[in-house]
Amino acid sequence: MKIAIFGGSFDPVHAEHVNMVKAAQAALGTDKVIVIPAFIPPHKQDRALAAPQDRLNMAKLAFAGVKNCEVSAYELNAGGTSYTYLTLGYFKEKYPDARLYFLVGADMLKDFYTWKQPETILSLAELVACNREGEKVNFSAEQMRFFAKFRKKFLSIEYTGRDISSTKARVLAAFGEDLKPYLPFDVIDYIEANELYRIRGVKEALAYLKPSRRKHTLGVALTAAKYAAKYKLPERKVILAAALHDVAKNMPLTAPELAGFALQEEVPAPVLHQYAGAYVAEHSLGIDDEDVLNAVRYHTSGRPNMSDLEKLIFLSDMLEPGRDFKGIEKLRRALENDLNECMYLSLKHELKYLKRGGGTIYPLTFKAYEYYKGIRK
Ligand code: FE
Numbered sequence: 001m002k003i004a005i006f007g008g009s010f011d012p013v014h015a016e017h018v019n020m021v022k023a024a025q026a027a028l029g030t031d032k033v034i035v036i037p038a039f040i041p042p043h044k045q046d047r048a049l050a051a052p053q054d055r056l057n058m059a060k061l062a063f064a065g066v067k068n069c070e071v072s073a074y075e076l077n078a079g080g081t082s083y084t085y086l087t088l089g090y091f092k093e094k095y096p097d098a099r100l101y102f103l104v105g106a107d108m109l110k111d112f113y114t115w116k117q118p119e120t121i122l123s124l125a126e127l128v129a130c131n132r133e134g135e136k137v138n139f140s141a142e143q144m145r146f147f148a149k150f151r152k153k154f155l156s157i158e159y160t161g162r163d164i165s166s167t168k169a170r171v172l173a174a175f176g177e178d179l180k181p182y183l184p185f186d187v188i189d190y191i192e193a194n195e196l197y198r199i200r201g202v203k204e205a206l207a208y209l210k211p212s213r214r215k216h217t218l219g220v221a222l223t224a225a226k227y228a229a230k231y232k233l234p235e236r237k238v239i240l241a242a243a244l245h246d247v248a249k250n251m252p253l254t255a256p257e258l259a260g261f262a263l264q265e266e267v268p269a270p271v272l273h274q275y276a277g278a279y280v281a282e283h284s285l286g287i288d289d290e291d292v293l294n295a296v297r298y299h300t301s302g303r304p305n306m307s308d309l310e311k312l313i314f315l316s317d318m319l320e321p322g323r324d325f326k327g328i329e330k331l332r333r334a335l336e337n338d339l340n341e342c343m344y345l346s347l348k349h350e351l352k353y354l355k356r357g358g359g360t361i362y363p364l365t366f367k368a369y370e371y372y373k374g375i376r377k
């Protein structure tokens with residue numbers, strides 16, 4: 001008997017997960033696939049998860065139509081941190097004569113070396129890396145690295161699927177975007193009925209935006225959310241700040257939301273909406289998180305000594321997928337590695353652009369540049 005084990009946070013489960021299972025069934029000829037939502041994935045403990053029961057229920061809905069596939073509450077019932085080697089040990093005992101496979105996404109392969117007891121995992125099951133068609137994963141290089149370390153090979157299979165991740169699905173859900181291309185219908189219904197992934201203030205902020213601004217704002221949120229875990233920032237705050245950042249962009253100063261809004265100093269027109277936006281967020285939308293308000297308040301100008309949330313919103317605004325300018329790829333690569341270095345490079349780029357265009361340079365932007373230049377290693 002061949003059994004494939006597929007673990008993950010499934011927060012939420014999405015169409016790619018289902019496609020992966022179907023591809024594994026076809027390629028490996030499995031008799032059974034066991035899908036196991038993790039209690040708290042060891043690598044993602046700083047992220048706020050949907051309740052374990054909700055993730056389990058969604059997984060059951062998503063895989064209900066897949067033959068010879070069951071969803072197990074084993075890790076949820078075990079409680080505590082889920083470690084793959086313990087889970088595989090349990091199923092090996094339960095099915096002593098079975099040949100076990102362990103499915104992972106191709107992107108997880110790089111992390112495998114840092115898991116607890118990878119050798120134990122490989123003694124219990126064969127590792128199967130599932131790669132979405134069209135994605136450029138260099139399996140032969142990974143295979144060599146893997147063999148050098150473990151003296152074993154992993155199996156690889158290809159599947160077709162949409163470009164979706166659970167992080168992206170959470171952002172889309174928070175924004176009220178159409179989830180149909182990415183999630184099974186029953187899962188979408190479940191998310192809506194249980195109001196999962198909603199963030200107070202997001203939809204209210206989006207109601208102020210024109211369609212083109214909304215598209216940009218979604219790009220900012222997707223970019224920022226992608227890096228939230230890496231920079232250990234709470235994802236909900238990141239998504240909220242992104243949703244709010246341009247809330248006053250298209251708002252006339254005579255709007256009722258801006259009654260009482262006044263500035264002490266002269267501010268160039270393109271910078272004004274950051275202050276107006278923070279004002280609207282605080283006074284009309286009731287946002288009281290000072291870090292979130294500051295992320296809105298300085299998203300255009302920057303300032304010295306920004307919080308990580310401020311930096312991530314500033315940079316995501318500049319580097320979201322809808323943006324294009326010469327040198328953007330270098331800045332995007334910097335965002336993957338170091339917020340301060342990326343701030344330095346981005347501010348440098350911005351000042352150069354402002355000087356060339358003959359626009360007014362806002363003193364705070366220059367101070368921010370000097371600051372991030374000064375703290376470089
Ligand atoms: Fe803006």
Ligand code: FE
Nearest residue numbers: 216245246317
């Ligand atoms: Fe913006």
